[in-house]
Amino acid sequence: MKTYLPPKFIVDRNPSRCIQCQVCVNQCSFDVHYYDADDDEVRSHEENCVGCHRCVIFCPTQALTIERNPLDYRENYNWRPEIIEDILRQAETGGVIITGMGDDKRQRIYWDHLVLNASQVTNPSIDPLREPMELRTYLGSKPERVEIEPDSLELKTYLAPQVELDVPVMFAAMSYGAVSLNVHESLARAATESGTLWNTGEGGLHPKLYKYGHNTIVQVASGRFGVHPQYLDVARVIEIKIGQGAKPGIGGHLPGEKVSAEVSLTRMIPQGTDALSPAPHHDIYSIEDLAQLIYALKEATNYQKPVAVKIAAVHNSAAIASGMVRAGADIIVLDGLRGSTGAAPKIIRDNVGIPIELALASVDERLRQEGIRNRASLIVSGGIRNSGDVVKAIALGADAIYIATAALIALGCTVCQQCHTGKCAWGICTQDPKLAKRVNPDIGSRRLTNLLRGWSLEIKDMLGGMGINALESLRGNRLHLRGVGLTDTELEILGVKMAGS
Ligand code: SF4
């Protein structure tokens, strides 16, 4: 069938610069560039271009420019080009439109409407270069109060297992299968070097990475892929995945083409078969059922590891989170509307769920009102872009933050949204051995460690500017935030005052 879809990008090759070296031909995984031997010239099938920019970066003579196709439809706010093209695509395929990465629509990004405080005159700021600044964070259930044996000064109160982070930023769940093993290794090594944690996602843990267990969160999702006693034993934290911000309410699907021999061994499924995670856990239909799984996992690991429960941020997250804490979760993970995915129906990704900022504020407030905030740590994710977002999230009530897209960008990802195709030109979301080699774990882990180091320095600068010398003093302290350009209702939900007041 003839496609009615116009090319999205124009590939502009400057003939005076191009030396016909064919680097672009070899680098492109979407078959855009090809060598025409008759004319001894490199040419392009620009209709295949996804705008990943791999060729632009690797062209040795900067001969390439990729531009959006200026060809446009008649202006119509209702029938925008994307809407027209989605209809055309479905008319041609008769299927659900699948995409990768997070919601790219103009949903309000509340971080951009929140500003931080800084000390002036009466409460002096602190210079982090000259004075100690504490970013250490402890994840896990805390007792309401602690009692100490007066003579021995030993702790009398039972303390649930705690996990210490040197930096309050962790790498979010991305499964082996969705991303390559080299990406997993880069994340695991960077987490270990930076004193934080990375998360296996729902695809199990490759035996090669067991040595990073002390810095690993293992996931138990509805498909139970790769879950076995050794997997649970090696981990620092166990995370039950109920939902994901990019696709709340639906399951996962790793296409058979991405289930290589290694992935199949790690996931414990036959090679080449589709890995389908059901939408619900078939043993969880109530908070009581969730409590059973939480305690089964605690029992299986001798009560030595915190158990986290991850949900997508949805309308009644606050009530659900309260139930999760009462069910025994040590850590609550909220993943917002802008959270990413390796593959999701586009219609779900862009229309279901709520922004993480609103979910975080309402969950933190509800748990405080109920007097149970100490019983679980709160981790948020879903579109955290920089250290400013991290500091604002902590002031809104988060204990720590998960990043995924930002981590992948550090590895080269250009957010081209083609993760579901398995052809990632940057070697990230692929199981093609030739492409996967493009991520070198030595370099990848260094880039990720650098990112966390840069953010840590910036977080210290912001804390110092507020006159605070420990992250702990900022947690849930919304007095350090003010809103700009928000309605009274939004300010009320966020629990912050308008700037100027
Ligand atoms: S990589 Fe650059 S110089 Fe080499 S063939 Fe492609 S456009 Fe020409």
Ligand code: SF4
């Ligand atoms: S991981 Fe790869 S395919 Fe996915 S958005 Fe990034 S560059 Fe594109």
